Amino acid sequence: AQTVTQSQPEMSVQEAETVTLSCTYDTSENNYYLFWYKQPPSRQMILVIRQEAYKQQNATENRFSVNFQKAAKSFSLKISDSQLGDTAMYFCAFMNSNFGNEKLTFGTGTRLTIIP
Amino acid sequence: EAGVVQSPRYKIIEKKQPVAFWCNPISGHNTLYWYLQNLGQGPELLIRYENEEAVDDSQLPKDRFSAERLKGVDSTLKIQPAELGDSAVYLCASSKRTGSDTQYFGPGTRLTVL
Numbered sequence: 125a126q127t128v129t130q131s132q133p134e135m136s137v138q139e140a141e142t143v144t145l146s147c148t149y150d151t152s153e154n155n156y157y158l159f160w161y162k163q164p165p166s167r168q169m170i171l172v173i174r175q176e177a178y179k180q181q182n183a184t185e186n187r188f189s190v191n192f193q194k195a196a197k198s199f200s201l202k203i204s205d206s207q208l209g210d211t212a213m214y215f216c217a218f219m220n221s222n223f224g225n226e227k228l229t230f231g232t233g234t235r236l237t238i239i240p
Numbered sequence: 241e242a243g244v245v246q247s248p249r250y251k252i253i254e255k256k257q258p259v260a261f262w263c264n265p266i267s268g269h270n271t272l273y274w275y276l277q278n279l280g281q282g283p284e285l286l287i288r289y290e291n292e293e294a295v296d297d298s299q300l301p302k303d304r305f306s307a308e309r310l311k312g313v314d315s316t317l318k319i320q321p322a323e324l325g326d327s328a329v330y331l332c333a334s335s336k337r338t339g340s341d342t343q344y345f346g347p348g349t350r351l352t353v354l
Binding site for chain 1: 271273275280281282283284285288296329331333335342343344345346347348350
């Protein structure tokens, strides 16, 4: 079974600074997908970024980028020029690409606070 | 394009009472998921539907939980009878199809069992 570990329960950073959230995972599969979801107090789980394991290039979405290290099974999220609206819980998630096993396995989350 | 819709947003009931949650997925999304999110935890899959068929319900406590997706669109998740430990957020998500497609989540229903 896959497991996802987020070792930072809480983080805080000043507005406009850069912050990196850590995530490691364990799997015996070679093909899979990794995600970062953001969950603000409204509870809506919002997709931040997605990475396909077969791609060596790290995914980027505007101020959000990942550092995907497949051999180390590490998938960190970097938020540049952080904004107050980035305050939320951030969940790292893994999905097996095998047909019939497409469930997301989530980590326990990191609570990120952006300080004005 | 409308997102995943869930209702109610909040529900408070007494233990042993029944409760139902409703989900309307994004139009055109064939796959629907129900997740349970306990406080301070990440969501965990309860059941996955491909159209009308429940293809993964291995984590659904079938003694008290049931779900249906009769016409392959809307879905209902029911708990009967509810227990104190069922207090949590119930999230619905949908995707176009299985495999590589991203799952999009609704706002969830926060259930409190007294």
